[in-house]
C-alpha cells in the first residue's frame with residue numbers, strides 16, 4: 348500500500364471513531380477514577396491508547412511534553428496536571444475531528460486544575476514532519492500511534508530532532524514478534540486496528556537507535572493478540588537523547604552481571620568481571636540509568652571473580668529441560684547477552700527457551716530485560732502468561 352493511502356485510511360478511521368464515539372479496547376492501565384476528577388467524560392471515552400503512559404510519572408514541574416498522536420487528549424491533560432501551570436504540553440495529531448474534541452475540552456481541564464489558562468496546545472501535523480522546534484522538548488510520549496505511520500524511521504528521526512539533549516521518550520505501541528507477511532501488511536482495515544503497521548520489536552528498537560536515541564529499554568511488555576501465529580505485543584519503551592556530557596568521568600568499567608557477557612548499544616562486548624578502558628562516549632552511556640545497574644565504574648581497572656560480592660549471576664537449576672514453546676525476546680538496552688548456561692540472546696529475534704531457562708529469565712535480575720511469548724500448538728493463539736488484560740476481552744479492536 349502507498350504511504351498516502353495508509354495515511355488517508357488511518358485518518359478516516361480515527362475521524363469516524365471520534366465522531367461516533369466508538370469504544371476501542373486496548374491493554375491500557377489508566378486509573379480512570381483519578382482522571383475523571385479533572386478530564387471530561389467525552390475525552391476519556393475516546394482513549395485509544397495501548398499502554399500506560401508511565402513516562403508521565405517522571406515529569407517534573409515546568410517541563411515541556413510532546414504527545415505524538417494525541418487523539419482526544421487524554422495523555423496531554425494528564426501531562427498538563429503533572430507539568431503544572433508553568434510547564435507546557437504540545438499535542439500533535441493529523442485528524443481534525445480529534446483535534447477539535449481535544450481543543451473543546453482544554454479550557455475545562457485547565458479550570459479543573461486551577462490554571463488561569465490552558466498550558467496545552469493542540470497542533471495539527473504529521474508525526475513524520477512535526478511542527479515543533481529543534482531541541483525543545485523534555486519528554487516525548489506517544490500512545491499507540493507510531494505503528495500507524497507509513498514511515499516510522501522518519502518519525503524516529505523527528506523525535507531525535509525535537510528532543511533537547513538529555514531529553515527522553517516514553518512510548519507505548521504495538522509491535523510484532525517477527526516480520527509480518529504481505530497479506531497482513533496490505534490489509535487496510537488492520538492498519539487502522541494497529542496490526543498491519545506493527546514492526547518486529549527488534550526493528551522498532553533498531554529504528555530508534557539508528558535515529559540516535561540510546562539506553563532504549565522496556566518499561567512494560569504485554570502480549571496482546573495472536574493472528575495466524577503472529578504475536579502482537581503492547582510495549583512501553585523508554586530511552587534518551589544523550590548529552591554525551593556525563594555527571595562524572597570514569598576511566599574503566601567492569602560488567603558485574605547478571606549476564607556472563609553483553610554487547611552494549613555502541614557495539615562493544617563485555618565479559619563479566621573483566622575491566623576495559625573507557626572512551627568518553629562509552630563512559631557517558633554506561634552512566635545512563637539502565638547501564639548503571641550492570642557496570643562497576645572506576646578510575647582504575649577492577650577485576651571481579653565469583654567470590655566478589657559485586658559479581659552477580661543466576662545459575663540454572665540442576666533439572667531436566669522441558670520444551671513448552673516459550674520464546675524470549677530481549678528488550679534492550681543490550682544488543683545481545685549471554686547467560687551462565689551458554690545461551691546467547693540477541694535483539695534480532697526471539698530465542699526458544701526450555702523450562703529451566705525460563706526460570707532463569709524470570710529471576711528479578713533477568714526479568715527487566717526480557718519479554719515472553721508462547722508459540723506452541725494451541726498456545727500459539729494464547730499469549731504466554733495469559734497476560735491479556737480483562738479490559739480487552741470485548742470484540743472491539745485496538746486502537
Ligand SMILES: C[S@@+](CC[C@H](N)C(=O)[O-])C[C@H]1O[C@@H](n2cnc3c(N)ncnc32)[C@H](O)[C@@H]1O
Nearest residue numbers: 394395396416417418440441442473474490746
Ligand atoms: C490509536 S489513536 C491514539 C490516540 C491517543 N494517543 C490515545 O491514547 O487515545 C491514534 C491517533 O494518532 C493519530 N495519528 C495516526 N497517525 C498519525 C501520523 N502519522 N501523524 C499524526 N497523527 C497520527 C490519529 O489521528 C489518532 O488520533
